Amino acid sequence: MIDIEAVSKTFETRQGRRHLALTGISLSVADGEFVSILGPSGCGKSTLLYIVGGFVAPSEGVAKVKGKPVTGPGPDRGPVFQEFALFPWKTVLGNVMYGLVQRGVSKVEAQERARELISLVHLTGYESFYPKELSGGMKQRVALARTLAYRPSILLMDEPFGALDAHTRTRLQNDLLDIWERDRKTVLFVTHSVEEAVFLSDRVAVMTRSPGRIKDIVAIDLPRPRLRADLLLDRRYQDYVVGIERLMETPAEEGA
Amino acid sequence: MGRIGALPGVPPLLAGVALLVAWEFAARLIGISGLPPATDALAQLPAILSDPESLLDIAASLRRMAIGFALALVVATPVGLMMGRSRTVAAFFNPLLMVIYPVPKAALMPIIMLWLGVGDASKTLVIFLGVSLPVIYHSYQGSRAVEEKVLWSAAAMGMDAPARLFHIVLPAALPEILIGCRTGLVLALITMVTSEMIARQTGVGNILFNALDMAQYDTVYAMIVIIGILGFLLDFVFERLRLRLVGWAEPAADIIVGTT
Numbered sequence: 001m002i003d004i005e006a007v008s009k010t011f012e013t014r015q016g017r018r019h020l021a022l023t024g025i026s027l028s029v030a031d032g033e034f035v036s037i038l039g040p041s042g043c044g045k046s047t048l049l050y051i052v053g054g055f056v057a058p059s060e061g062v063a064k065v066k067g068k069p070v071t072g073p074g075p076d077r078g079p080v081f082q083e084f085a086l087f088p089w090k091t092v093l094g095n096v097m098y099g100l101v102q103r104g105v106s107k108v109e110a111q112e113r114a115r116e117l118i119s120l121v122h123l124t125g126y127e128s129f130y131p132k133e134l135s136g137g138m139k140q141r142v143a144l145a146r147t148l149a150y151r152p153s154i155l156l157m158d159e160p161f162g163a164l165d166a167h168t169r170t171r172l173q174n175d176l177l178d179i180w181e182r183d184r185k186t187v188l189f190v191t192h193s194v195e196e197a198v199f200l201s202d203r204v205a206v207m208t209r210s211p212g213r214i215k216d217i218v219a220i221d222l223p224r225p226r227l228r229a230d231l232l233l234d235r236r237y238q239d240y241v242v243g244i245e246r247l248m249e250t251p252a253e254e255g256a
Numbered sequence: 257m258g259r260i261g262a263l264p265g266v267p268p269l270l271a272g273v274a275l276l277v278a279w280e281f282a283a284r285l286i287g288i289s290g291l292p293p294a295t296d297a298l299a300q301l302p303a304i305l306s307d308p309e310s311l312l313d314i315a316a317s318l319r320r321m322a323i324g325f326a327l328a329l330v331v332a333t334p335v336g337l338m339m340g341r342s343r344t345v346a347a348f349f350n351p352l353l354m355v356i357y358p359v360p361k362a363a364l365m366p367i368i369m370l371w372l373g374v375g376d377a378s379k380t381l382v383i384f385l386g387v388s389l390p391v392i393y394h395s396y397q398g399s400r401a402v403e404e405k406v407l408w409s410a411a412a413m414g415m416d417a418p419a420r421l422f423h424i425v426l427p428a429a430l431p432e433i434l435i436g437c438r439t440g441l442v443l444a445l446i447t448m449v450t451s452e453m454i455a456r457q458t459g460v461g462n463i464l465f466n467a468l469d470m471a472q473y474d475t476v477y478a479m480i481v482i483i484g485i486l487g488f489l490l491d492f493v494f495e496r497l498r499l500r501l502v503g504w505a506e507p508a509a510d511i512i513v514g515t516t
Contacts, residue, residue: 053408073411073412079412081405085406086406102413132504147409
């Protein structure tokens with residue numbers, strides 16, 4: 001589904017210096033797989049996601065989706081950003097409908113589908129609210145519904161719960177898994193939380209600090225559907241979390 | 257007093273009355289020549305406002321102002337928005353604007369009159385120039401501040417760059433654009449009057465400066481009051497319109513509905 005092949009990214013700083021953000025990244029994500037990219041802040045993990053999204057061009061290498069090189073953004077890859085990035089001049093309903101209308105769906109049909117999605121993210125009753133009237137968690141629910149509305153086959157999630165408090169974050173993680181279980185879209189999920197990555201993912205790609213490269217890919221062999229309460233008591237879950245935390249602490253062995 | 261003073265509209269009314277009282281006393285006690293008492297000036301208002309010729313003058317002024325203002329919005333907003341989204345466009349226009357900004361637009365009036373004559377075209381052009389700069393500047397700032405991720409979200413839906421400028425950047429920058437428009441509205445009124453000071457044919461400025469030449473100070477001050485009231489009414493109507501258009505953007509610290 002997604003094939004990232006030897007991708008590197010160099011940024012030109014304002015002073016004209018070159019900063020190597022990502023180097024030699026190769027990663028494949030299968031159809032219907034939930035893969036997390038885990039790493040410390042500044043390791044370029046979001047940049048990697050933006051490259052797959054077509055928002056940023058790689059300096060070297062290529063990202064392919066369904067075998068075709070990515071040349072720009074497209075509705076087959078739906079982003080969900082940490083900053084929510086809602087359209088503040090549109091109501092909740094207007095935001096969720098936006099992509100559908102843009103894709104040429106009739107207003108009536110778009111409204112109907114938008115209402116289904118608003119219900120899916122538990123926001124029924126808030127259709128006519130503006131983003132400024134919503135809390136962070138609710139904004140992210142709207143953003144998720146807005147992206148799911150136009151039926152992307154891939155979800156690109158950029159630390160979507162990073163700006164939320166712990167309680168809200170947990171609730172949204174549970175709801176995301178619920179929604180994902182229904183149609184198992186391919187998900188690429190960027191996070192710096194080990195627990196979040198283990199709880200949600202089929203595989204976790206652990207990245208090193210700048211320049212970002214993939215240190216290891218850990219397959220999370222835990223049964224689904226996953227229930228938080230069961231998982232927290234599960235010895236295997238704990239082992240994964242501790243194991244990955246240790247992996248992140250050990251310095252990268254250059255040239256090993 | 258406390259309760260009445262807190263009613264909407266009462267404080268500005270009190271301020272207006274206080275100004276008139278101070279004016280009246282200053283004129284009567286100090287007796288500056290050329291400063292009529294407020295009551296004498298206000299007594300001229302019915303005469304001016306019932307004279308068809310004066311009303312035509314005022315209407316002519318407002319028409320030029322409306323045309324100049326509208327033209328400025330149509331030209332300045334897209335320029336500002338494009339400057340905010342493209343460094344090349346910004347680099348092209350920025351120095352030009354910095355050169356034009358400090359030049360008093362009314363000071364260009366004599367030069368413009370050489371090209372376009374003393375009629376409506378010159379005056380409308382001066383109003384257009386006066387309004388354009390704040391509108392360009394604020395559109396530019398508003399457009400620059402649009403969150404990149406908001407644009408990316410639209411791009412992922414399949415919207416191309418020209419469509420994003422109109423459908424995303426314009427509404428997202430609208431609160432800032434309208435701040436520029438509010439400044440522009442005041443500048444439109446100022447340039448409207450000064451343009452008529454220099455090219456007198458019709459208009460509010462025509463009545464004002466002709467009365468000044470003939471030492472009819474009651475009329476001069478009555479016209480100043482009329483211009484002030486016009487400014488107040490235009491701003492009042494504009495603010496109502498602005499709040500309707502960008503109510504979604506006003507800060508809303510205390511009306512968040514949930515916690516999750």
